[in-house]
Amino acid sequence: MYVEVPDNMEELRNNKPFSYFYNFTRQDKGRRSRQPWSWASDLYHKESLCKSIHRMIQPGLARDTSGKWFIVVQTKQYPQRIPTELCRSPGNICKNMADCGKNSRCIQRYSYQLLITFDLNLSEKCPFMKLFKFPSSCVCHVQADKTKSQ
Numbered sequence: 001m002y003v004e005v006p007d008n009m010e011e012l013r014n015n016k017p018f019s020y021f022y023n024f025t026r027q028d029k030g031r032r033s034r035q036p037w038s039w040a041s042d043l044y045h046k047e048s049l050c051k052s053i054h055r056m057i058q059p060g061l062a063r064d065t066s067g068k069w070f071i072v073v074q075t076k077q078y079p080q081r082i083p084t085e086l087c088r089s090p091g092n093i094c095k096n097m098a099d100c101g102k103n104s105r106c107i108q109r110y111s112y113q114l115l116i117t118f119d120l121n122l123s124e125k126c127p128f129m130k131l132f133k134f135p136s137s138c139v140c141h142v143q144a145d146k147t148k149s150q
Helices: 016-020
Strands: 052-057 062-063 068-074 084-089 104-119 128-142
Touching: 052 062, 084 104
Parallel strands: 084 128
Antiparallel strands: 052 084, 062 068, 068 104, 104 128
């Protein structure tokens, strides 16, 4: 299976698919207003609670889930790119959460990706799929209030 992944991380955050939906209102005396649909609003400002770095990587070597190193097959026609997100300050208090009276921490989350690889020690063998762990998101964990149950 081949899925094209863009070179630029900004393309992954793009809302282009949503712009094809339009808001139809009855305000224009029977005519429909063709304004692109969007979550954006003058009142809405999104900001992450935990600062992170977004990168698209194309590894040549990678360590699998058991700690063994493998050569990752990379070709011009079929590159294996992985979107990653690294916490800038894992373990630190989440932004704007210190005044809420709750304990919070930025936590690094991981996802698993299958990549086509060669074993460093068995270079005469055919390539095979291997599972690798990559940083995928930075989330804010807030301590739950244990006194209030359900």
